[in-house]
Amino acid sequence: MLEDVLLIQDKHREAAAEIVSEILKSKNKDKYIVAISGESGSGKSELTHVVAKELFNKGFKxxxxxxDNFYNTHPLERQEYRKKHGVENVVGLGEYRWDDINNTVDDFYNNRKSTMPCVDLVTQNIDELTTDFNGVEILVVDGLYAINIKGVDLGVFIELTYHETKKAQANRGKEKTDExxxxxxxxxxxxxxxxKPKADLLIxxxxxVVKA
Known part of the structure; x- marks a missing residue:
């Protein structure tokens, strides 16, 4: 996401170091997928950034x-859509464009260029990001439901719930807080x-970081 606010702390760096250590021990293939799932404000984006940066520093592509860029509703229309159809009916796995997510993963496996949505958190526009997966060895995917992706080699699940992350949500200011x-x-x-049962590591x- 463009213009996202990352609040990286020592806890993210320490957890990322453990995750990277596990990747180095278990990576035995040319294409490897790490998925990080957790609730809003739990530190998914921060963790993903630090893990990816540490892997890059170790020489990995x-x-x-x-x-979370792959919602099937526009950010400016999502609240109204949820009100109209009922939170209990629409919020969940069905809100993601899984075909597009799986196509992106397939592009990664096959060293292709891939175009994907990228939400600008300032304007709420959905831009497009094109990346070349040629030679990319490790895909680090994060999102609420990231470990639901097929073919994940290392699934990480953050146990913090929205009850514990209210302050982080407010500090990042991604969405209005109301009923x-x-x-x-x-x-x-x-x-x-x-x-959670899909996870290999728990935070x-x-x-x-502990074994699941």
Whole structure:
């Protein structure tokens, strides 16, 4: 996402170091996918940035991809759409354009150029980002439901819930906080939690990395 606010702290750097260590131990193929899932404000974007940067510094060709760019509704229309159709009916896995996400992953596997959406958080426009996956060894994907992607080699699940991350959400200011937003956060919480069994590593409430 363009103009995203990253609040990188020591806890993100420490967790990222553990994740990178696990990648180095388990990477045994030319194309490797790391997926980082967690609720709003849990530090997915910060963690992804630090993991990708550390891998780059170690000589890997790496690309971070934020699949929260792949919603099937426009950012400026999403709130109204949720109101109209009911949070309980629309919030969840069905809000993502999974075919486009899977096509992006396929482009990564096949060393192709790929064009994907990129939301500008200032203007709320959906821009397009074109990247060349030729030679890219590691894809670091983050998003609410990132570990639901097929073919993930290392799934990371952040256990913090929206109850613990209210301050981080407010500091980043991505979405307005109101009654509808809290309904959305609760439904997202339920959906994200359902994906926890797919994780290989957990980041616990103390932001420590443990085996799932």
């Amino acid at each position: 790496v690309k971070p991809v934020h699949i 509808l937003r809290f309904k959305v956060l609760e439904k997202e919480h339920q959906t994200v939690l359902s994906l 616990n409430m103390d932001y420590k």
